[in-house]
Amino acid sequence: MATKVTVTGAAGQIGYALLFRIASGQLLGPDTKVELRLLEIEPALKAAEGTALELVDCAFPLLSKIDISSDPNEAFDGAQVALLVGARPRTKGMERADLLEANGAIFKPQGEAINDHADRDIRVLVVGNPANTNALIAMSNARDVPAERFTAMTRLDENRAVAQVANKLAVGVDEVQDLVVWGNHSPTMYPDLFNAKVGGKRAWDVVDDEAWVAGEFIPRVGKRGAEIIEARGASSAASAANAAIDHVRDWMLGADGLRSMAVPTTGAYGVEPGIVGSLPVRLPGGGVYEIAEGLDVPPFSQERIDKTMGELREERDAVVKLGLVS
Ligand SMILES: NC(=O)C1=CN([C@@H]2O[C@H](COP(=O)(O)OP(=O)(O)OC[C@H]3O[C@@H](n4cnc5c(N)ncnc54)[C@H](O)[C@@H]3O)[C@@H](O)[C@H]2O)C=CC1
Numbered sequence: 001m002a003t004k005v006t007v008t009g010a011a012g013q014i015g016y017a018l019l020f021r022i023a024s025g026q027l028l029g030p031d032t033k034v035e036l037r038l039l040e041i042e043p044a045l046k047a048a049e050g051t052a053l054e055l056v057d058c059a060f061p062l063l064s065k066i067d068i069s070s071d072p073n074e075a076f077d078g079a080q081v082a083l084l085v086g087a088r089p090r091t092k093g094m095e096r097a098d099l100l101e102a103n104g105a106i107f108k109p110q111g112e113a114i115n116d117h118a119d120r121d122i123r124v125l126v127v128g129n130p131a132n133t134n135a136l137i138a139m140s141n142a143r144d145v146p147a148e149r150f151t152a153m154t155r156l157d158e159n160r161a162v163a164q165v166a167n168k169l170a171v172g173v174d175e176v177q178d179l180v181v182w183g184n185h186s187p188t189m190y191p192d193l194f195n196a197k198v199g200g201k202r203a204w205d206v207v208d209d210e211a212w213v214a215g216e217f218i219p220r221v222g223k224r225g226a227e228i229i230e231a232r233g234a235s236s237a238a239s240a241a242n243a244a245i246d247h248v249r250d251w252m253l254g255a256d257g258l259r260s261m262a263v264p265t266t267g268a269y270g271v272e273p274g275i276v277g278s279l280p281v282r283l284p285g286g287g288v289y290e291i292a293e294g295l296d297v298p299p300f301s302q303e304r305i306d307k308t309m310g311e312l313r314e315e316r317d318a319v320v321k322l323g324l325v326s
């Protein structure tokens with residue numbers, strides 16, 4: 001039996017970088033057949049059909065079927081894995097509340113469709129921005145689906161942080177481990193070198209340069225999305241798709257060490273329940289994550305974790321006010 005994978009925003013840039021990798025087996029492994037469900041808005045259906053033609057032309061042995069729809073009820077029917085990529089970007093003159101409202105109009109009905117039509121065992125990754133709060137909206141509107149099935153992506157931030165540390169120390173990226181990003185996928189995010197390791201030693205000690213960490217590393221990781229937009233004239237696409245593959249593959253198939261995932265908060269690390277914040281997780285496989293407790297949180301970290309989680313509380317309050325989350 002093929003696993004049903006729904007991808008929203010399938011005709012977008014990330015969709016184009018993502019679908020071929022899913023269909024080739026990089027998401028769920030070399031033994032799992034995949035049935036793709038592409039969800040797009042009406043005007044983009046033709047472009048999604050074009051991508052589907054190309055997927056057919058790859059003759060991927062693991063790709064058993066492709067369906068395209070502009071109806072969330074159809075696209076999420078029986079979905080076992082869902083990657084929610086399509087979102088409403090911020091346009092000129094749009095305030096944050098307008099952005100949250102516009103995305104609410106997308107993620108509320110999608111949450112409802114997941115609730116009513118998806119497989120009982122579904123796993124959801126939200127990529128579309130503002131990813132954490134969009135995940136909260138979808139989760140809150142899927143009352144019968146356990147909250148922990150909804151996650152948002154901070155793996156791109158983790159991967160960016162790993163690459164920056166490896167570059168600073170002139171070591172391979174595989175030497176850098178357990179580098180967790182806390183909080184919101186926004187410039188307030190906090191990439192944590194106290195629990196990260198380089199060659200088995202605490203990354204903070206190996207780097208041994210607080211001015212670089214506070215003044216260059218943390219802001220650069222936080223604003224890397226903007227740096228890419230400035231250079232490329234478009235937001236990150238292949239690296240975002242790559243991180244989405246990393247996130248779901250590790251969640252489903254398991255991974256060693258600590259990883260970053262934005263998950264519904266439970267009170268761990270003093271973060272109040274009711275937001276979707278990035279935390280350190282362990283991934284034993286099978287679509288399970290465990291929040292890694294007992295990590296070192298010195299004042300340098302606490303101050304930054306409080307700020308980024310506080311920003312998520314503000315976003316949550318805004319969407320509660322809009323009636324998108326109860
Ligand atoms: N969490 C993260 O680390 C990252 C998140 N992003 C976000 O991912 C999202 C997608 O990025 P791109 O693919 O570059 O954007 P894009 O604009 O190229 O594609 C988005 C697609 O979503 C579709 N769409 C819009 N509303 C939809 C709906 N209701 N149902 C289904 N499809 C819908 C659009 O028609 C479009 O084809 C953006 O919100 C972007 O900010 C991008 C990079 C990293």
Ligand SMILES: O=C([O-])CC(=O)C(=O)O
Pocket residue numbers: 129156224225226228235236
């Ligand atoms: O900044 C953006 O719009 C895209 C994004 O989320 C990222 O690259 O991290």
